Amino acid sequence: MNSNNQPIGIFDSGIGGTSIWSAIHNLLPSEKTIYLADSKNAPYGQKSKEEIIALSMKNTEFLLEMNCKLIVVACNTATTNAIQELRSKYDVPFIGIEPAIKPAVTHSKTQIIGILATQGTLNSELFHKTTEKYQDTKIIEQVGHGLVQLIENGDINSPEMTRLLNVYLTPMIGANIDYLVLGCSHFPYLIPQIKKILPQNIQIIDSGEAVAKQTQNILRDKVGFSSYENSKPIFYTNTNPKVLTEILGNKYSVTEKIF
Numbered sequence: 664m665n666s667n668n669q670p671i672g673i674f675d676s677g678i679g680g681t682s683i684w685s686a687i688h689n690l691l692p693s694e695k696t697i698y699l700a701d702s703k704n705a706p707y708g709q710k711s712k713e714e715i716i717a718l719s720m721k722n723t724e725f726l727l728e729m730n731c732k733l734i735v736v737a738c739n740t741a742t743t744n745a746i747q748e749l750r751s752k753y754d755v756p757f758i759g760i761e762p763a764i765k766p767a768v769t770h771s772k773t774q775i776i777g778i779l780a781t782q783g784t785l786n787s788e789l790f791h792k793t794t795e796k797y798q799d800t801k802i803i804e805q806v807g808h809g810l811v812q813l814i815e816n817g818d819i820n821s822p823e824m825t826r827l828l829n830v831y832l833t834p835m836i837g838a839n840i841d842y843l844v845l846g847c848s849h850f851p852y853l854i855p856q857i858k859k860i861l862p863q864n865i866q867i868i869d870s871g872e873a874v875a876k877q878t879q880n881i882l883r884d885k886v887g888f889s890s891y892e893n894s895k896p897i898f899y900t901n902t903n904p905k906v907l908t909e910i911l912g913n914k915y916s917v918t919e920k921i922f
Contacts, residue, residue, distance in 0.1 A: 667887030670695040670897075671878065672726030673735040676718070677705035677815045678900075678907045679849025680737030683760060686871035687735065687878050688896060694882070695894035697729050699922075702902040706811035707740040708781025708847070715783060719745035723753055725899075725922050732886050735878060736760060737848050739780060739870075743787035756881050762846035763868045764793055768800045770866075771842050775801045777835035780846025782806045803838055805831045807847065814849045817906040824856060832860050845869040852910065 671691075673684050677700050684698050699722055707715050719741045726734055735758045736742045736749070742759030749757050762784065767776045784790055785804050794802055813824050835843065843865055845851060851869045858867070882888050896915060900907050904917035911917070 665887055666890035667732050667882075668695070668889050668891060669730050669732035670697045671733050671735065672697050672699070672723075672729065672731030673737050674699040674701065674719075674722040674726060674741075675737040675848055676707035676741065677702040677811065677849065678910050679811065679814060679847060679852070680735075681907070681910060682851040682869070683735060683737035683848050683871050683874050684896070686875040690875040690879060691882070691888075692893045693889045693891045695889060695891065696896045697726060697731060698896060698898045699725060700898070700900040700902075700907055701922075702815055702900050702907070705815050706781060707738060708783035708806075708811065710783065712744045712787075715741055715744040716748050719749055720752065721922065723749055727753065727755065731755070733758065733878070733881060735874065737874070739846050739848060740783035740787075743784050743789040756885055758874060758877050758881060760848060760870050760874050761793065762790070762844050763870045763873060764797065764802070764844055767842035767844050767866075767868050768797045768802075771800060773839050773841045774799060775803065775838055775840050776842040776844060777803045777805065777832075777838070777840040778844040778846050779805050779807050779831060779850060780844075781811065782808075784846050801838075803835050803840060805835065807831060807850065810853065811847065811849050814852055815906065817909060819852055820856070824853070828853065828856055828860055832857065836860075836862065836865070840865060842866050842868060
């Protein structure tokens, strides 16, 4: 397949999808990436399906204007509620992100797993279809009310974050889970906090590495790899760029853009 130097577009309802961007960038450093943070409308998890679809279309059109060859929906809620509509409307490959339930179920010894996600993801039709496949495993669902907003505000290590995580995780520990699935792209930034609460026998799973590998597969099979040696990523946000800049380790400039 010929090389393709157009960028990969990545969007999320804020800064959380940078956990997905990081996995893609580490695996495919030669690919130019454009990351779009719709922080003004975060969190998506409390919005209606129609609102989520409309926002996802707006984000997609922004990235298509930037000539993106492939779009990664780095948001569980947008994937589970809108990716079918995106694929039917736009002539570009889409890669979504879903809670990594399959590896947790496959490896669980207690046959009890927990999933921490947004309400929009847990209520979605796609999520219910996925969980129906695993009738032999007890799946404890927990909505992470308030977590995304605290992350968006830069309050990852705040007392309120610690309090909420204890409230959400303690019942799962008591139920004897041995895997915790993080069903929101924001939540990998909470792993250091979560590890302080969970016993060591409970494994944490997120979707970043799997999405990066799927991106690599689509580039190889359908789209084409960049011929650059390495590329500088571009970041856009529609709110104050301070928190996004900080979560990127102050390594990259972030452009505030109305969209």
